[in-house]
Amino acid sequence: MRHRKSTPAVMELSIDTASDLASVALSGKGRLIHDIVWRSQRNHTVEVLAAIEKLLSRGGVDKRELMAVFVSLGPGMYTGLRVGVSIAQGLARGLQVPTIGVGRLELDAYPHRHFDGPVVAVHRAGRGELAWASYRDRPWRELSPPRLASPDEFRGAVPDGSLVVGEIDERLLTLLESRSMTVRGPAAEGRARSLAELGFARWQAGETAEPALLRPVYLRPPAIGPPQQPGN
Structure with missing residues (x-):
């Protein structure tokens, strides 16, 4: 008889679609079990759902066994974030489990938390601007919230002795x-690896949200809107 591989009693799903480097992770009490990382071809709905199915199959887990869903809230790609958050909302509602959202810049900074000084996460935000925020450990905390800046403004704002990632x-x-x-x-x-750990810690601290209240973080209005009427 073939026995099923033992898995933790508490399992969580993490979803990150904030950039072209997308990822999903299966964790048990915040500890990584399996993850899948890929370069998105911008067909996020199909890619993410397929990756989740593959991830659960790899772990021998039925989605009904999930106890929480964690999702990256951005900032990042408009469509990718919208799809990732929508999938997380749908799963959490269907499974009646908690949801926790964590910012993309914090997820970029978290793997470097043991650095002895500020950790500044940055990514290109289009229009010649950068999105950035800063963090520090012991205890892990946000020093500067996500914001936009030109490269010159960013250079002037980052203190000496920082780690820029x-x-x-x-x-x-x-x-x-x-x-x-x-x-x-x-x-x-x-980022889904960091999301698993941070999401679980916040779940244990009671920092959950109703699925309908999760919102992607956009530092500027998306360059997508309803078509204008003739003459407008």
Whole structure:
């Protein structure tokens, strides 16, 4: 007789679609069991649902065994965030389980939490601007909330001795090289791993939200709107 692999009694699903590097993770009490990371082709609905099915199959888990759903709230790609949050909302409502949202910049910073100083997460936000926020450990906390800035404004705002992580292009790297700070590129393993750990900690702290109240974080209005009427 084939026996099913033992899995934790408490399991959670994490979903991150904030950027082209999308990921989903299955965890038990915040500890990673399996994850799937891929470069999105911008067909998020099909990709995410297929990845979740593959993830649960790999773990030998029925979705009805999930006890919570964690989701990245952004900032990031408008369509990707909307799809990821909508899927998380639908699963949480259908399964009647808690949902927890965590910001994308915090998820980028969290793997570097043991750095002895501020951890500044940054990514390109279009229109020549950067989205950034800063964090620090012991205890883990937000120092500066997510905001937009030009590369020059960002350079002037980041304190010396910081660790800058995320999507660092050549121009930004050149700007930062003259400052006393450490620069690292994005983590290759995807954000769902950090989401599993942070989401579980916040679930245990009672920081849950009704699925309908989850909202993606957009630092500017999306460049998508209803078609204008002739003459407007």
